[in-house]
Every structure is written in C-alpha cells, then in structure tokens.
Amino acid sequence: MLHAVRISQGMLHAGKGLVSISPLNSNKLITNIPALSGIITMLFSCLNVEETILGIQNYYLFYLTPSIKPRWLLTLDKECTPVKLQMKIGNEVDIVGI
Numbered sequence: 237m238l239h240a241v242r243i244s245q246g247m248l249h250a251g252k253g254l255v256s257i258s259p260l261n262s263n264k265l266i267t268n269i270p271a272l273s274g275i276i277t278m279l280f281s282c283l284n285v286e287e288t289i290l291g292i293q294n295y296y297l298f299y300l301t302p303s304i305k306p307r308w309l310l311t312l313d314k315e316c317t318p319v320k321l322q323m324k325i326g327n328e329v330d331i332v333g334i
Contacts, residue, residue: 239290239294240285240289240290243289243297250304253307253308254306254307254308255304255305255306255307256304256305256307257275257300257303257304257305258271258303258305259271259272259275259303268302268303270302271302271303272303274299274300274301274302274303275299275300275303277296277299278296278297278299278300281293281296281299309323
C-alpha cells in the first residue's frame with residue numbers, strides 16, 4: 237500500500253502546475269500519438285492494478301513519460317545561473333517551426 241500512496245502523491249504534486257500530462261501540442265492543435273498511446277496503455281493497465289502497477293510490472297509507469305510536459309520556464313545565462321526576466325502572464329511559450 238505504501239507504493240500506491242507514493243504513486244498517488246507523485247501524480248498529485250505533478251498536477252499542481254509544474255508539469256502536465258497531456259497528449260496535445262501547439263495550443264491543442266496537434267495530437268502527439270506516442271503520448272496518447274502511453275496514456276491509453278497506462279489506463280488499460282489500471283484495470284488490474286494489483287497485478288500490473290503494484291505488482292511485478294511497475295515499469296508501466298514509464299509509459300507516461302512521453303506525455304509529461306513542463307509548464308514553467310527557467311532562463312539561464314552562460315554560467316548556468318538563473319536570470320530574472322519580465323514576462324506577462326498569459327504569453328504563450330510553446331512555439332513550433334522556428
């Protein structure tokens with residue numbers, strides 16, 4: 237049971253805003269197929285949690301990694317120290333085709 241509690245706490249803290257689990261890219265216009273298949277695989281493995289995720293096949297959690305995306309921006313200079321920047325809330329950071 238401790239393993240299940242740690243998994244649920246990790247998902248809870250991930251969903252509080254630092255990272256998101258979503259198969260959508262580019263302002264919800266493009267669907268990432270590997271991310272979608274990872275989410276579907278995880279949902280299918282949750283049909284029998286005691287045998288898969290909490291049992292011997294706990295590596296099924298790694299199928300979620302293609303769909304995890306950061307929702308924060310960290311800017312660094314050449315010495316890898318954080319740089320403070322002025323940014324308006326609501327500006328889109330996700331860009332495609334540069």
